[in-house]
Amino acid sequence: MSLEHAIAMTEHQASACAELGSPLYAALLHRVARDLADGGPCAAAIAGHEEAPGPAAISLRLLGGVHALVLTGRAPELAAHYPSAGGTFDPASPEAAEAAWTAFRSTVAANLPWIRDWLTRPPQTNEVGRANLLITGLLHTLTTGPATGPLPVRLFELGSSAGLNLLADRFRCEAPGFAYGPVGSPVLLPDAWRDTPPAWLTGPQPVLEFTERSGCDPTPIDPTSPDGALALRAYVWADQPARAARLNGALELAAKAPLRVETTGAADFLREVRVAAGALTVVWHSVMRQYVPKPEWQRAELELARLAAASTPTAPFAHIAFEPRRTGAEHRFLLTVRVGTGPEHVLAEALPHGLPAWEPEAADLGS
Numbered sequence: 001m002s003l004e005h006a007i008a009m010t011e012h013q014a015s016a017c018a019e020l021g022s023p024l025y026a027a028l029l030h031r032v033a034r035d036l037a038d039g040g041p042c043a044a045a046i047a048g049h050e051e052a053p054g055p056a057a058i059s060l061r062l063l064g065g066v067h068a069l070v071l072t073g074r075a076p077e078l079a080a081h082y083p084s085a086g087g088t089f090d091p092a093s094p095e096a097a098e099a100a101w102t103a104f105r106s107t108v109a110a111n112l113p114w115i116r117d118w119l120t121r122p123p124q125t126n127e128v129g130r131a132n133l134l135i136t137g138l139l140h141t142l143t144t145g146p147a148t149g150p151l152p153v154r155l156f157e158l159g160s161s162a163g164l165n166l167l168a169d170r171f172r173c174e175a176p177g178f179a180y181g182p183v184g185s186p187v188l189l190p191d192a193w194r195d196t197p198p199a200w201l202t203g204p205q206p207v208l209e210f211t212e213r214s215g216c217d218p219t220p221i222d223p224t225s226p227d228g229a230l231a232l233r234a235y236v237w238a239d240q241p242a243r244a245a246r247l248n249g250a251l252e253l254a255a256k257a258p259l260r261v262e263t264t265g266a267a268d269f270l271r272e273v274r275v276a277a278g279a280l281t282v283v284w285h286s287v288m289r290q291y292v293p294k295p296e297w298q299r300a301e302l303e304l305a306r307l308a309a310a311s312t313p314t315a316p317f318a319h320i321a322f323e324p325r326r327t328g329a330e331h332r333f334l335l336t337v338r339v340g341t342g343p344e345h346v347l348a349e350a351l352p353h354g355l356p357a358w359e360p361e362a363a364d365l366g367s
Helices: 001-021 021-036 042-048 057-071 094-110 112-118 128-144 164-170 224-234 241-256 265-273 294-310
Strands: 155-156 172-175 178-180 210-217 262-263 280-286 317-327 330-337 345-350
Touching: 001 057, 021 057, 021 094, 021 172, 021 178, 021 317, 042 057, 042 094, 042 112, 057 112, 094 112, 112 345, 128 164, 128 178, 128 241, 128 280, 128 317, 128 330, 128 345, 155 164, 164 210, 210 265, 224 241, 224 345, 265 294, 280 294, 294 317
Parallel strands: 155 210, 155 280, 210 262, 280 317
Antiparallel strands: 172 178, 317 330, 330 345
16 A cells, blocks of 8 residues: 555656646656556665655655756766756657656666665755745734834744745845845845735835744754755756755855754754743744644644743744645645734745745635
């Protein structure tokens, strides 16, 4: 049954890649699924990892391991088909898809020890585009929240990976009628909104002042190390240069601003967090809950509830999350904000990588 699960999840991820603008990975993963069923090199590569946590974990780990080989020059035949390595791929050409698959399959077969070792790592995307939603949630909290006057921010992130989104205020978000972040930032998030941003986002914005930034992750990545940067780049889809450019810009910023990411789980990290007078304490996270074991997240929710109960107008606490949520038969990626024990507000919906965002219709948010 575990192999059948892996095949189904690989097909599911292939469809997701097609929807999210990666025809190369969509073509490869459909063929990976067949190779799994046939007992080919991909089946040998994932043996023992079929039940990796998270719906897309096994596919993303396999793609990441192969991409790392390409980026380090150890798969030149496959690199010819990977735009990230200077190659080309024609999504309209069946011949191009078959040629890319032949090279991919050969690369897997020739590098099984490397790929099997890579599969022991959790996916570490650290998608910089999701900062678009996190900053939106923070600006909403500061603009419409209960605090009296502007407050400095104490930021705590769950599932930080390399901690790049702890620097979200140093990225530049742009949309018609809206711009936030330093002009000339190496990280540009254009077309941040599909339509006109909400009115509260297009008015005067508060100046963000951070007095503390820290995060946690069970297996954090050092973005300033060659191995860490390679891992992050390997998880960016090989035919999406805009995402790669955003990541490179964030790595540039991280090199100038040391980031603190503790090697621990969400619940243990939150246990040490307290609200503070004269500051807005923020816990945020993006597309990480699916990788957290259920008992661990239940403990984290108790800590979040403790912080919410301690929130006051002069020492407020906000929980900002961009996570998938089932609505009807769909999984939708929603930005939610809750200040203290107040109601949860669904502020925006977006594609999984964070761009663009749009205001969801209230009628569409049923169970």
